[in-house]
Each structure stands twice: as C-alpha cells, then as structure tokens.
Amino acid sequence: MSKEEILLRAYENAKAAFIPVCDEECARVLREQCEKTAPERILEIGTAVGYSAAVMALACGAQVDTIDMDEERLLAAQKLWKELGISGRIHAFCGDVKAILEQVTHGKKYGLVFIDGPKSAYRYIFDHMKGHAEENAVIISDDVNYLGLVQGEGYPPHKHRTIVVNMRKYLEYISAPPFETSIFWEDGIAVTKVKKW
Ligand SMILES: C[S@@+](CC[C@H](N)C(=O)[O-])C[C@H]1O[C@@H](n2cnc3c(N)ncnc32)[C@H](O)[C@@H]1O
Secondary structure (H helix, E strand, O other), X not given: OOHHHHHHHHXXXXXXXXXXXXXXXXXXXXXXXXXXXOOOEEEEEOOOOOHHHHHHHHHOOOEEEEEEOOHHHHHHHHHHHHHHOOHHHEEEEXXXXXXXXXXXXXXXXXXXXXXXXOXXXXXXXXXXXXXXXXXXXXXXXEOOOHHHOOOOOOOOXXXXXXXXXXXXXXXXXXXXXXXXXXXXXXXOEEEEXXXXX
C-alpha cells in the first residue's frame, strides 16, 4: 500500500467510526502551509487517530508534538504513524490540553500550530503560544464556523449559543493586530500569521 492509500484508509475508517478528522480541504491547507512555512516543529491540539498529524509530518520534515485526552485514539494514531514510517518524528501526549500544554511546550518554539481540539480552549491555546511561536509562525484553527452558525451575526439557537458567541469573539480577537487572519468560511478554517507578538 502506498502512503496515500494508508492515509485514505485511516481517514475512511475514522469516518466510519464517527471519529472526527479534518476534511479534504483542511488537509490541503495543512499541506500547503507546511510546505510554505517549512516549520521545524509543529504543535497540534486534537490528535484523534493521527490523520492530520500524519498529513503534516508527510508534508515537511518537522517534529510534531500532538495532544489528545483519548488514550485509545492515541494508540490507533501510533499504529498509523508506524505504518507510515513517521513515528520517530511525532510525539503524542495524553491528557487534557489545559492541564498539560505548559509541560508539553516548555522550552520549545513552534513554526506551525494546528488547533483542532475543544472549542472552549481555542483562546487559551492561542494565548499560550505567545512565547512559544516562532516569528512568522502560522496558527491554523479548524471548525471555526461551528455548524455553519458562526458566520454572520444571526442569533444562534439556545443550545449552541455559548460556543457560537465565544467563537465569534475568538475570531475577532485573532483578526485584530498584531495578528493577520484569513477566515475560509466554507471550509471553517482560520489561518493566522503571527509576525511580532
Ligand atoms: C476533531 S478531533 C481531532 C481530529 C484530528 N486533528 C484530525 O484531523 O485527524 C478532536 C480531538 O480533540 C480531543 N479532545 C477533546 N477535548 C480535549 C481536551 N480537553 N484535551 C485534549 N484533547 C481533547 C478529542 O479526543 C478528539 O480526538
């Protein structure tokens, strides 16, 4: 099996098991940004079964630190990376992101960050990167148009209100100086360039 076939199988198995993985468009953006920025180190929040970490590791020669709180998913991820021959460059950390982010990133700087974990922690993770982001780092936030409800100013349904309101505030924050953010609404991705922080 080629690497592409192994990746496709991992993607399809995850979908069949209702495990959320980044879609084709998001994978394309990740590849493109990895090739463009050629980061030495990548941080990912939300590993799931290792699909997006593999996409990034295969697109550049970076070391990848990735965090997830689901031990079973991390075991599946490690199997995938081994099969792809990239397990030596991907370092998985198991735990709640807010509890372990400090320890994982201690003394390290990242050229690319992919935020694809709990929405309630996006702002916390983003702010944490101050001091851990290389100059000209790129921070990619996934699923920012949660259920298509974030774009515009419509009043969200009661049960999604907190997530939608907080996501709108997050996008406003990352779109103002010193950050430059492009929001791809259709794909639900925000790409932020960090110049000076
Ligand atoms: C959308 S999935 C990640 C998909 C993955 N990036 C991909 O595209 O292949 C989100 C992951 O975040 C993890 N997660 C949710 N809350 C978390 C938390 N508080 N700390 C760490 N991981 C968390 C979930 O277990 C889940 O696997």
